[in-house]
Amino acid sequence: MGAANSALRRLARRVRDRFGLRSRLAVTLAVLSAPLAVGVAYVEAKMESRIFVERTAFEITSRMTDGERVRCEASPSTFPIAPTPQPAASARADEDTRVDEGVDEGLPVRAPLPPMMPTPPFFAFSADFVSSNPAAPAFPQELRDGLAHSTFAFTQTDNTSHPHRLIAVKMPWAEGPCAIMLVRRHLSRTPFLAALFPSLSVSFLCVVITTLAIGPTVHRLRRLREKLSSEHVDGTPRDEIDALRSALSSAQSDAKLRLDVLASRDVSLRSYIANTTHDVAMPLSVLYGQLSALRDAVREPRETRDRVDLALMECVYLQRIFQNLGAVAKLETGIIPAEFVDLDLSDLIERLGVRYAGYGKLKSIVVDAATPGDPVRVIADPTLIEQAIGNLIHNAIQYHPGDGHVAIVLAVHGDRFELSVIDDGRGMTEAEIALAVERGFRGDAARTRRPEGSGLGLAIVREVCDQHGYTLSFRANDITSTPPHRDSDPPPDAAASAPAKGLTVTLGGPLAVIEQRESD
């Protein structure tokens, strides 16, 4: 058994290696459908036999009941059933006779029975399986057993040179020598063989059609495999599916390798960013502290103090560039994804106000911040929002000529917040405002003063606004640079009262839902 199995496996492998998918599919279909066809033929033969036997039993019973019983009991040893008369003139005459007899005797009219095959061997038996006909065969036990449960039974012999059926039919009466009729029908060929040929033909046709139909699909698989494996030569392609699997596996391995490389690069880059951030942040912090202390200590000469102020401003600018580059990495590359959390804008604005007040002092610019007093809660990425608002404040100070003001105002209107950064600097023209948010755009005034800048700040602000669904607007302001008039003050001069140039940049967005519920 084991040897047979291994031989079969070797044969299967040889076939698999030798033939392509379509051939194998055809062989597989043929191998699977052949037993199926045989099974169908067998079932069909059985059914055909059953039907034939039932029909025969019915005919015999009908004939005997119709009048043949009398003839049989009159001569049981020689009784055959006479062939049915031909349907020509004699049939009509018989029909007329039967009709006449029917009319006279009140019996229903019957159509003449179809002609039967040449009279088969036919034997009459009594109820105890004894025949008066010397030529009658012994009544098979199998048939006796069958008649115990049914009105007819049969046996079939296929495996001899003269295949035949024996059909036993039990009559409605139990007495007399003709209670059971036994008929032997010769079979020209076994029913099974008769049914097998059509069944196998259908099976063969199915195999052919399927093999033809799958051709285009196999051809497409082959082309797909060739496309995938054009760089991966598989020395032993076994069939189209196998080769395709090999090619897909290679492609998957390649993709995984590249993803691993990218992930590794991502980790390395994050680590590099973290280390670089720390390595740059530390000396910058020290610089801030030392220069601030130096500024406080040095009042004269003015030139020395100005130099210290300049150094501090460069530190601030360097920090801003550094942080903007980090924001770009976050926004454009997705290396560090944005995280939206519940954030109190009031707290952020107060901190930024303190932070930039120090920077503003370097240019004699007063920086003030105002918040509603209560928390103003939004859902935002704190780092990005701080960077964006910081950029707006930084720009307001950086491009201000000095000796002026920057105000940061946070207000709540209904379910929205509004943050304004107002300055009384040189402002921007309408054309510059229209272009203000383009990446790389820098106004002429800014360009003249700091040509080495990259213009990232405003573009980052716009990107952050887009990510958060915030609005951003620029407006040349018309507020005066003078405080409200006080009685004790000298009357304001015309210059001081004149509307100052400057810019108001407003950023607006929705409050966090929690905030809205609390207001409700």
Place this chain on the structure above:
Amino acid sequence: MSERILVVEDDERLGQQLVESLTGEGYVVRWVKTGNAALTSDVQGVALIVLDMMLPGTHGLEVLKAFRERSDAPVLVLSALSETHDKVNALGLGADDYLTKPFWPAELLARVTARLRRPMLARDGFIEVGTIRIDTHARKCFVAGENIELTKSELDILLTLAKRPEQAITREALVERALDQGDERTLDVHMSRLRKKLKAAGKQIETVWGIGYRLSPSV
């Protein structure tokens, strides 16, 4: 008595700088340079902890967790890591504030002051800002002990400013909270009269450009 601050910072120059600036503001500063030293430090009586995240030996977050188990003192985290999840992690573990490096020295001092500031709110029904003292129950205003007669609107304006000392309040907010009717021009008129009545103390009310007004404790 001066308040005690514990500084945990491993960088020599930055640590020295922190000590100097905090000491200059009148705080008593103790400085440790490693996480292990921080873990073994006595935090009893410490009013505030300034904690660097990138420490040799023990990570700052571990030190933060340990501090939270031993002390209720506010913790102000200093870190070069500026990403949101770094801040969220630290605040989630109990930090009270997060300051990203590099930072402006004045900002650190402002944050420390804000954490240690005692609320200047109604104590027994009185609010004091500089020389101005307001009885919120009797609705009376005193400057250096002298009763100052103010109208309802003037007192409401002064109260609104006094409840948020040193913070700028917009004109719009003042109109909304302090005036029953009127606009910003009306507010300016009331403010002018209020300053006059307060005399020298009126200079505590500062005009804030682009915003509105602010009540400062000093003149």
